[in-house]
Amino acid sequence: MSDPFHDELRTAVRALCSDYGNDYWQAADEASAYPHEFVDALTEAGYLACLIPEAYGGMGLGVREACVILEEINRSGANSGACHAQMYTMGTLLRHGSDEQKGRYLPAIASGELRLQAFAVTEPDAGSDTTRTRTFAERRGDRYVVKGQKVFISRVRQSDLMILLARTTPREKVEKRTGGLSVFIVDLREAGDRIRVGPIGTMINHESCEVFFDSLEVPAENRIGEEGSGFRYIMSGMNAERILLASESVGDGFYFIDRASDYASARRVFGRAIGANQGVQFPIADAYMDIRAAAAVRDEAARAFDAGEKRGDGPNMAKYLASRAAWKAANAAMDTFGGWGMASEYGIERKFREARLYLIAPVANNLVLSHVATHVLGMPRSF
Numbered sequence: 364m365s366d367p368f369h370d371e372l373r374t375a376v377r378a379l380c381s382d383y384g385n386d387y388w389q390a391a392d393e394a395s396a397y398p399h400e401f402v403d404a405l406t407e408a409g410y411l412a413c414l415i416p417e418a419y420g421g422m423g424l425g426v427r428e429a430c431v432i433l434e435e436i437n438r439s440g441a442n443s444g445a446c447h448a449q450m451y452t453m454g455t456l457l458r459h460g461s462d463e464q465k466g467r468y469l470p471a472i473a474s475g476e477l478r479l480q481a482f483a484v485t486e487p488d489a490g491s492d493t494t495r496t497r498t499f500a501e502r503r504g505d506r507y508v509v510k511g512q513k514v515f516i517s518r519v520r521q522s523d524l525m526i527l528l529a530r531t532t533p534r535e536k537v538e539k540r541t542g543g544l545s546v547f548i549v550d551l552r553e554a555g556d557r558i559r560v561g562p563i564g565t566m567i568n569h570e571s572c573e574v575f576f577d578s579l580e581v582p583a584e585n586r587i588g589e590e591g592s593g594f595r596y597i598m599s600g601m602n603a604e605r606i607l608l609a610s611e612s613v614g615d616g617f618y619f620i621d622r623a624s625d626y627a628s629a630r631r632v633f634g635r636a637i638g639a640n641q642g643v644q645f646p647i648a649d650a651y652m653d654i655r656a657a658a659a660v661r662d663e664a665a666r667a668f669d670a671g672e673k674r675g676d677g678p679n680m681a682k683y684l685a686s687r688a689a690w691k692a693a694n695a696a697m698d699t700f701g702g703w704g705m706a707s708e709y710g711i712e713r714k715f716r717e718a719r720l721y722l723i724a725p726v727a728n729n730l731v732l733s734h735v736a737t738h739v740l741g742m743p744r745s746f
């Protein structure tokens with residue numbers, strides 16, 4: 364059932380995105396440039412602060428509304444990857460930070476004066492298995508000294524603040540493997556040469572970097588919550604992230620379907636529209652239904668999250684189903700466009716590359732299968 368407020372939100376986001384068409388995104392992609400103008404426009408409109416409570420200057424909306432925003436952005440052909448983390452990275456701070464920390468940072472994040480759109484979790488030897496995190500934050504008086512390396516840290520060069528997951532107790536000294544990890548807010552403006560950042564070239568324009576910490580000093584007051592409980596704090600943020608990125612996949616899926624069905628209806632081969640051939644129309648219809656189904660699971664997960672559900676089942680399933688549905692739609696669109704699918708001017712090949720990311724990140728789909736097999740269906744764990 365459609366919700367009038369959501370419909371209004373969709374229309375407004377669609378209107379904003381219409382100023383940034385395929386040419387804009389294509390040029391950014393070719394130059395590997397950060398889409399500053401687009402991100403500034405979203406910030407000014409307040410959308411990136413939609414999850415921040417009104418008391419801190421945000422819109423005070425729920426994850427359901429954030430889903431609408433991100434879905435529409437991607438449906439327009441834009442790439443939410445440039446900005447989505449400004450919406451949800453602050454969730455770790457909002458849910459687990461002290462009142463003092465929230466008061467210090469959230470109003471400036473809400474206004475866009477401060478960008479908190481980098482979160483540093485992944486390491487060369489700690490991707491799917493976060494408990495292998497080696498970056499170490501050693502307590503020395505009123506500070507922590509951080510040494511280590513992170514990889515694939517997106518938007519760090521466009522952030523003032525970064526959420527960092529680091530080990531504070533060696534892995535061999537903790538009872539539970541998820542213990543001994545802590546979360547910090549790192550002020551990148553004060554880091555100087557204690558942080559070195561270098562881009563990682565990828566098949567999409569995503570501003571992902573490797574980050575080295577050379578004895579970076581972080582004030583103890585910047586630790587979020589209790590020392591050693593960081594894994595739980597990060598996971599609570601990841602549930603929101605999975606639902607939101609599922610929405611980007613849903614948006615991508617609709618983007619491909621919109622374009623493929625239009626093209627199939629217009630393109631004439633052998634004297635008739637290619638879309639009149641069932642070999643062309645069926646894969647598009649098939650992918651469309653998968654996207655609708657994934658959107659329904661995403662909606663259910665978003666509603667549950669907003670109602671306080673902490674489990675990861677819904678967010679994981681939404682992310683898995685939406686990423687696969689988008690990928691099916693991407694391939695249907697590629698086939699429909701024939702050779703033109705590969706020509707950058709049609710916007711299919713760029714989106715095809717972008718949609719592929721979500722099968723791997725923010726969590727690889729095999730890990731979702733493992734979660735459902737063991738946590739939902741109760742089968743034995745393999746790791």
Ligand SMILES: Cc1cc2nc3c(=O)[nH]c(=O)nc-3n(C[C@H](O)[C@H](O)[C@H](O)COP(=O)(O)OP(=O)(O)OC[C@H]3O[C@@H](n4cnc5c(N)ncnc54)[C@H](O)[C@@H]3O)c2cc1C
Pocket residue numbers: 481482483484485487489490491492514515516517518565569571720723724725726727728729730733745746
């Ligand atoms: C463009 C991009 C942006 C990113 N941005 C960020 C970011 O901002 N911050 C951040 O912290 N991270 C970020 N990441 C990292 C991302 O979260 C990881 O790539 C992802 O979690 C997978 O980790 P990995 O690449 O080390 O793969 P690995 O853990 O090495 O896994 C490799 C493959 O093996 C499979 N596999 C592993 N173990 C099992 C198992 N037990 N059973 C079955 N299959 C298994 C996985 O499914 C995967 O397909 C980003 C990645 C990319 C590509």
